[in-house]
Each structure stands twice: as structure tokens, then as C-alpha cells.
Amino acid sequence: xxxxxxxxxxxxxxxxxxxxxxxxxxxxxxxxxxxxxxxxxxxxxxxxxxxxxxxxxxxxxxxxxxxxxxxxxxxxxxxxxxxxxxxxxxxxxxxxxxxxxxxxxxxxxxxxxxxxxxxxxxxxxxxxxxxxxxxxxxxxxxxxxxxxxxxxxxxxxxxxxxxxxxxxxxxxxxxxxxxxxxxxxxxxxxxxxxxxxxxxxxxxxxxxxxxxxx
Amino acid sequence: xxxxxxxxxxxxxxxxxxxxxxxxxxxxxxxxxxxxxxxxxxxxxxxxxxxxxxxxxxxxxxxxxxxxxxxxxxxxxxxxxxxxxxxxxxxxxxxxxxxxxxxxxxxxxxxxxxxxxxxxxxxxxxxxxxxxxxxxxxxxxxxxxxxxxxxxxxxxxxxxxxxxxxxxxxxxxxxxxxxxxxxxxxxxxxxxxxxxxxxxxxxxxxxxxxxxxxxxxxxxxx
Amino acid sequence: xxxxxxxxxxxxxxxxxxxxxxxxxxxxxxxxxxxxxxxxxxxxxxxxxxxxxxxxxxxxxxxxxxxxxxxxxxxxxxxxxxxxxxxxxxxxxxxxxxxxxxxxxxxxxxxxxxxxxxxxxxxxxxxxxxxxxxxxxxxxxxxxxxxxxxxxxxxxxxxxxxxxxxxxxxxxxxxxxxxxxxxxxxxxxxxxxxxxxxxxxxxxxxxxxxxxxxxxxxxxxxxxxxxxxxxxxxxxxxxxx
Numbered sequence: 001x002x003x004x005x006x007x008x009x010x011x012x013x014x015x016x017x018x019x020x021x022x023x024x025x026x027x028x029x030x031x032x033x034x035x036x037x038x039x040x041x042x043x044x045x046x047x048x049x050x051x052x053x054x055x056x057x058x059x060x061x062x063x064x065x066x067x068x069x070x071x072x073x074x075x076x077x078x079x080x081x082x083x084x085x086x087x088x089x090x091x092x093x094x095x096x097x098x099x100x101x102x103x104x105x106x107x108x109x110x111x112x113x114x115x116x117x118x119x120x121x122x123x124x125x126x127x128x129x130x131x132x133x134x135x136x137x138x139x140x141x142x143x144x145x146x147x148x149x150x151x152x153x154x155x156x157x158x159x160x161x162x163x164x165x166x167x168x169x170x171x172x173x174x175x176x177x178x179x180x181x182x183x184x185x186x187x188x189x190x191x192x193x194x195x196x197x198x199x200x201x202x203x204x205x206x207x208x209x210x211x212x213x214x
Numbered sequence: 215x216x217x218x219x220x221x222x223x224x225x226x227x228x229x230x231x232x233x234x235x236x237x238x239x240x241x242x243x244x245x246x247x248x249x250x251x252x253x254x255x256x257x258x259x260x261x262x263x264x265x266x267x268x269x270x271x272x273x274x275x276x277x278x279x280x281x282x283x284x285x286x287x288x289x290x291x292x293x294x295x296x297x298x299x300x301x302x303x304x305x306x307x308x309x310x311x312x313x314x315x316x317x318x319x320x321x322x323x324x325x326x327x328x329x330x331x332x333x334x335x336x337x338x339x340x341x342x343x344x345x346x347x348x349x350x351x352x353x354x355x356x357x358x359x360x361x362x363x364x365x366x367x368x369x370x371x372x373x374x375x376x377x378x379x380x381x382x383x384x385x386x387x388x389x390x391x392x393x394x395x396x397x398x399x400x401x402x403x404x405x406x407x408x409x410x411x412x413x414x415x416x417x418x419x420x421x422x423x424x425x426x427x428x429x430x431x432x433x434x435x436x
Numbered sequence: 437x438x439x440x441x442x443x444x445x446x447x448x449x450x451x452x453x454x455x456x457x458x459x460x461x462x463x464x465x466x467x468x469x470x471x472x473x474x475x476x477x478x479x480x481x482x483x484x485x486x487x488x489x490x491x492x493x494x495x496x497x498x499x500x501x502x503x504x505x506x507x508x509x510x511x512x513x514x515x516x517x518x519x520x521x522x523x524x525x526x527x528x529x530x531x532x533x534x535x536x537x538x539x540x541x542x543x544x545x546x547x548x549x550x551x552x553x554x555x556x557x558x559x560x561x562x563x564x565x566x567x568x569x570x571x572x573x574x575x576x577x578x579x580x581x582x583x584x585x586x587x588x589x590x591x592x593x594x595x596x597x598x599x600x601x602x603x604x605x606x607x608x609x610x611x612x613x614x615x616x617x618x619x620x621x622x623x624x625x626x627x628x629x630x631x632x633x634x635x636x637x638x639x640x641x642x643x644x645x646x647x648x649x650x651x652x653x654x655x656x657x658x659x660x661x662x663x664x665x666x667x668x669x670x671x672x673x674x675x676x677x
Contacts, residue, residue: 065370065416066409067377070388074409077401155280162282166381173285186292194281194289201280337522337581340484341536341588342511351535355526 008183009192012175019175020196022089026171027158029093034100034157035150041101042108043134060102069163071095076167092164092171100157107149111142151208155201162197172196223403227394234390235411241308241386242373242415248312249368253319260324271320278317283375286310291382307379315372322364326357359430366423373415387411437462437592437623438483443492445478452478453489454647465624467634467655470644471670476627479644480596483625484514497591512540515585519597521577523569523584529556530565533584541588555583559613575606582613593617595626629674635659643667 045056063071076091086094115138123133165174176193180186259271278286287310294306301309330353338348380389387408394404438460445453452475460466468476481487482494485507494501499510524532534552537543543551556562559579569577578598585593595614599607611633618624618637628634634641634655641658643651643666651664659675662668 061416062409062413065374065420066412067374067388069377069380070391070405070408070412073388073392074405077395078405081402159282162284163378165284173282173288176285176288180288180292184292185296186289186294187296190285190289190293193285194277197281197285198277202276205276205280331520331522333518333520333522334524336486337516337518337524338536340486340511340514340516341585342508342540343536344508347539351539352524356524 002185002188005183005185005188009179009188012179012182015170015175015178016172016192016196019170019172022164022170023158023161023172023197024200026089026092026096026164026169027154027161030096030100030157030161031154033093033097035104035153037097037101038104039108041105042112045105045109046112056105060105063099063102064106068095068099068160069166071099072163072167088164088167088169091167092161092169096157096161096164099160100153103153103156104150107146107153108142111146111149112138114145115141148208148211151204151211155204155208158197158200158204223394223398223400227390227398230393231387231390231407231411234385234387234408237304237385238373238376238387238411239415241304241311241376241379241384242369244308245311245315245372245376246369248308249315249319249372250365252312252316253323256316256320257323257327260320261327275317275320278314283310283314284378284381286314287378287382303382304379304384307376307382307384311372311375311379314375315368318371319365319368322361322368323357326361327353329360330356362426362430363423366419366426370416370419373412373419377412437464437497438625439493439495440479440482441493441495443482443489443494445475445482445487445489445491452647453482456492456649458642458649458652460623460625462623463621464639465618465622465626465637466640466642467638468625468627468642468644469629469631469634469670469674473646474644475647476644477596480594480625480627483592483594484511484516486516508540512536512588513591515582515588515590515593517578517581517585517593517595517598519600521569521574521581521601523577523581525569528566528568529561529572529580529583532569532580533587536584537587551587552583555587556580558586559583560609573606574602575609578602578606578610579613582610582617586617592623592625595624595628597627597629599628599630631659631674643670645670 041056044052072095075095119137120133123137162173164171172193176189180189256271259267262268290306290310334352338352377388379386391404391408395401440456440458443453443456470476478487482489485501499506530552533555534548538548559582561579599610615637638655641655645666651667
């Protein structure tokens with residue numbers, strides 16, 4: 001039985017490859033757009049302008065406190081009610097970018113807050129403007145501290161991307177689901193899927209552990 | 215759009231949401247306990263000198279951390295019947311959540327223990343204590359306090375992850391919201407109630423964490 | 437009581453203890469000194485088994501330290517005071533001192549606490565029973581650490597640079613406790629730079645450098661007329677502070 005099933009799975013090679021491609025594509029869009037947006041949001045979150053910090057804080061909190069699946073459903077099923085129709089890939093990309101931005105903004109904000117106050121005082125005392133302080137002193141140090149967290153965030157995003165299978169997008173998880181409909185061996189099908197994710201995520205995890213140790 | 219919400223139907227479906235909300239809480243609590251058990255076990259194994267035991271624990275943790283929960287859930291949901299194991303979906307779900315969270319919990323426990331300076335082990339060893347006395351009297355009491363905050367964080371993650379069980383037909387908060395959309399054609403009201411439900415739990419847990427921090431960081435406290 | 441015979445230890449390629457031969461008799465106070473990296477900490481940590489060695493033998497109170505089955509029993513008879521105190525931060529001074537007698541010697545709780553109070557008074561901290569380590573100064577913490585070791589009624593007290601982590605004004609209070617102990621006849625090995633202490637109570641001074649014992653002499657001899665050139669160099673640096 002097993003050898004036959006293995007042969008059958010190999011026929012699904014194109015499906016698996018497409019699934020892998022979609023997973024990588026949607027995750028990359030998510031981390032790039034989300035990373036940039038999160039960086040900007042993070043600066044706003046760490047700013048001394050109280051209302052700005054609070055509004056951004058509440059916004060990111062809402063998305064960090066609710067399941068990604070629910071957010072995906074809202075984007076895919078609810079936005080059409082307001083007239084915005086999206087295909088499953090776009091819905092997935094938007095949801096993932098948004099959640100990435102919310103998590104990244106907290107990482108960026110803590111990185112900025114972690115720069116010792118004494119340095120800002122020294123910088124201000126020598127006449128640097130607030131903007132220059134940010135650009136020359138705060139952001140370079142904050143960015144260095146953030147790198148391991150950001151790599152970790154990418155891994156999380158790849159894993160979160162699996163929820164797009166719930167709206168029918170043919171990602172790696174969905175291709176496993178498709179396979180198991182034809183080859184009723186869930187262990188085999190999802191072991192293959194697991195290996196696929198492992199191949200993407202493990203190197204990233206290993207990398208982030210190495211960076212942290214330095 | 216907000217003003218068009220069908221409050222009447224929302225009121226009618228309240229029992230469904232209550233059931234879903236309680237189900238989410240129960241699932242999360244059960245998985246949290248499961249995760250603690252698995253986490254302690256995996257952590258103890260990862261600290262052993264025996265390479266096989268330590269390697270198994272590390273392999274388990276790495277496999278969990280590098281694959282999505284949904285894939286793990288489907289693995290169990292579609293795979294267990296093949297091994298002849300038939301369980302209600304909710305049990306499969308709690309099992310998947312426990313196994314997943316257990317790996318992260320084990321890392322939390324591990325950092326709590328490793329964070330204790332080596333001098334504590336040396337001092338307690340020097341007065342002739344056994345390993346278990348050292349752990350019980352000196353190391354664990356110190357290690358537990360910093361673990362509480364990250365563990366509450368894990369609980370928050372578990373609550374959010376429990377939403378995936380809706381995909382294997384378990385009735386919980388997300389599924390309750392979906393039902394309102396598919397059976398009563400009110401997706402907006404459904405999702406709104408769902409979001410509110412999760413935020414209630416989220417802020418409840420955050421408040422717990424904040425209270426704990428306030429109580430334990432107060433001066434003069436142990 | 438303590439006998440090192442041809443003890444050798446390597447840390448990888450580093451020969452950290454080279455052919456150590458040393459005998460410490462009952463009631464003796466031996467001070468071990470030397471530049472950093474000389475192996476003096478490693479030496480004293482071998483005595484209670486915190487470090488192992490590859491060659492040679494070390495007999496403590498009649499038992500080989502390499503006998504794993506006897507290690508715990510031996511440790512009950514050895515007190516060890518660390519440079520970093522290593523007090524248990526989650527317990528009061530009283531509990532820190534009473535912990536081992538309670539759980540290792542298995543004394544009844546009342547007796548363990550009574551002994552603990554007595555030892556804390558002995559080191560001059562009778563008013564600090566309920567203090568937490570973070571509420572005590574460095575000197576006070578180290579005295580609690582000494583009381584903690586003494587409460588087990590050990591036969592031998594080992595001190596690994598007990599005052600090196602202290603602010604200067606607190607060194608005296610700790611040394612006074614140690615001097616008193618020496619006068620009461622305790623067998624002690626003390627790794628330290630405090631030469632005043634050595635002059636007062638040491639029976640012998642052992643000078644180590646780069647893993648070897650280079651000179652062993654009575655304090656007056658060592659301080660006024662050291663034989664070994666490296667010992668001379670070391671002393672001139674220490675005494676010209």
C-alpha cells in the first residue's frame with residue numbers, strides 16, 4: 001500500500017510545488033509590506049505624541065489579540081459587504097501584511113525605547129534636532145537589536161500563512177488537504193507538507209539562534 | 215453599515231455564542247494544562263546528559279517550531295484514524311494544541327531554569343544536597359517567578375490558536391461566528407461578536423499579567 | 437586532613453594544576469595566594485568536588501574525593517564560602533542558614549532554626565534574621581554565607597576569595613569573623629590576597645603560579661624573605677598598593 005501511495009504522491013508534485021510557491025509568495029509579501037509598515041508604525045508607537053502612540057497601540061492590540069483566521073474571514077467575507085471584493089490571494093496577502101505590521105511595530109517600538117535615555121540627552125545637549133537624534137543615534141542601535149526578532153517574525157508569518165488554506169487558496173497546507181482527498185493517508189500527506197514547511201522555517205530558526213548568540 | 219446590525223437576531227443567537235465562548239475557554243484551558251505537562255517532560259528530557267533522550271526532545275521541539283499548527287492539526291485529524299485511533303474532533307484538537315504549545319512551554323521552562331546563576335547550584339551542592347533537593351528548594355522556587363509572564367503569553371496564543379479547531383468542525387467561538395454568517399446570512403454581526411469575544415479573553419489575560427507584574431515587582435515582596 | 441598527591445588537571449590543552457602535592461593538617465590555617473590564572477581557585481574547588489581532576493589523588497578527612505558515593509557525605513563536613521556569596525535570594529537570612537541543616541542533616545525544624553539564629557549571632561547579624569539577601573550589604577551577605585556554612589558544623593572551612601567582591605570598607609567585618617574562626621581552631625584553606633589576614637592567623641602560606649605550587653612557607657618567612665623569584669614579584673605588586 002505504502003509504495004503505491006508514495007508513487008501516487010509523486011504525481012501530485014506540481015500541486016505541491018504550486019502550494020510551496022504560494023506559501024512563499026504570500027509570506028514574502030507579508031513580511032516585506034508588513035515589515036516596512038510595522039517599522040513606520042513602530043516609530044509612531046514610540047513617539048512622545050501621546051494620542052498617536054495610543055491609537056497605534058489600540059490598533060495593533062486588536063490584531064494581536066484576535067486569531068489570524070478570524071481576521072482572514074473578516075477580510076475575505078466581510079469586506080465585500082462594504083463593496084471591496086478580493087480574491088483569496090489578495091485577502092491572504094493583506095491579512096498577513098497587516099498582522100506582520102502589528103507585531104513588527106511592537107518590536108520596533110521596544111527597540112527604540114530600549115536605547116538609553118542618557119544618549120538622547122547627550123545628543124540633545126550637543127544641539128542635535130529630534131529628527132537627527134532618531135536618524136543618527138536611536139534607529140541604528142534599535143535596528144541592530146531588532147534583527148533576531150524580525151527573523152523570528154518571518155518564521156511566524158510563514159506558519160500563520162497556513163490559514164489561507166481555509167479560504168481555498170492553494171498554499172502548501174491546502175495542497176496537503178487536496179492530496180489527502182485522493183490518497184487517504186493523512187500521515188503521509190501531512191508529513192510531506194511538514195517537511196516542506198520545515199525546509200523553509202528551520203534554516204531561518206537556526207539563523208536567528210546564531211544571530212542571538214553573537 | 216454598523217447601524218444596520220440586526221440586534222434582534224444577535225440576541226436570539228446569544229446561546230450559540232455563549233456555548234462557543236465557553237467551548238473556546240474550555241479548549242484553551244485543557245490545552246494549557248496539557249502543554250504544561252508536555253512542557254515539563256520535554257524540558258526535563260532536554261536537560262539530560264543521555265544523547266538519545268535529549269535528542270528526542272530537541273527533535274520534537276524543532277519539528278513543532280518549524281511547522282504550522284494547522285498542518286499539525288490536519289496531520290492528527292487525518293492521520294490518527296489510519297492508526298486506528300478514533301477520537302471526537304474536540305479531543306484531537308486539544309491534543310494538537312497541547313503538543314504544539316508544549317514545545318514552546320518547554321522552552322519557557324528551560325529559560326527559567328537556565329536563568330538561575332550557576333552559583334546557586336554550587337552553593338547548594340556544597341552543603342551536601344541531592345539533585346532533587348537542589349531543584350526543589352533552591353532552583354525551582356527562583357525559576358518559577360519569571361516564568362509566569364511568558365506562560366500567560368502562551369495562554370493568549372492558545373486562545374487564538376483554538377480558532378483553528380473551527381476548521382475540523384468543533385463548535386467554538388469562531389465557528390459560532392461563521393454559523394451566524396452561513397445560516398442566518400449575517401456575517402458582519404457574526405464576526406463582530408466573535409471579535410468581541412476574543413478581545414474579552416485577550417484583555418482579561420493581559421490584565422492578569424499586568425496584575426501579576428505589579429504584585430511581584432513591588433518593593434519588599436519575595 | 438586534606439592531602440593532595442600528584443594531582444594534575446587539564447582544561448582541554450591547558451594544564452591548570454601541575455603535580456600538586458599539599459598536606460593540610462587538622463586545625464591548620466593555610467592561605468593560598470598567587471596571580472590570577474594561577475589555579476588557586478581550581479585547587480580549592482577540587483577539595484569539595486566542584487572541580488574534578490584527571491591524575492593523582494585527593495584524600496579529604498580519610499576519604500578519596502573521587503569516590504562518588506561518599507561525595508555528599510563529605511560535603512556535609514566541608515563548608516565552602518564563595519567569592520560571589522551565592523545566597524539564595526528567595527529566602528531570608530535565617531532560612532538560608534537553616535536550609536541545609538534542615539534538609540541534609542535532617543534536623544527537626546525548631547533545632548535547625550535555633551542553630552541558625554546562633555550562627556547568625558556569632559557572625560554579628562543577630563538583628564538580621566528576617567532580612568532578604570537584597571536588603572543586606574555585601575559584607576553582611578558574606579557573613580550570612582559564612583554562617584550558612586558553619587551551621588552544618590563542618591570539620592573544614594574552605595574560602596574562595598571571600599573578600600574580593602566586597603567594597604573596601606566591608607572587608608574588615610568579614611575578615612574579623614574569619615580570624616575568630618581560626619583562633620577557635622577551625623581547619624581552614626583560604627584563597628585570598630589579604631596578606632594582613634595571612635600574617636595574623638595563617639600557619640602556612642602557599643604561593644601558586646600557572647598551576648604550580650612554587651613556594652610553601654610560614655607567613656613571616658614568606659613575607660619577609662620569599663625564595664621563589666615569581667613570589668618576590670607577586671609580593672612586591674601586592675604590598676605596594
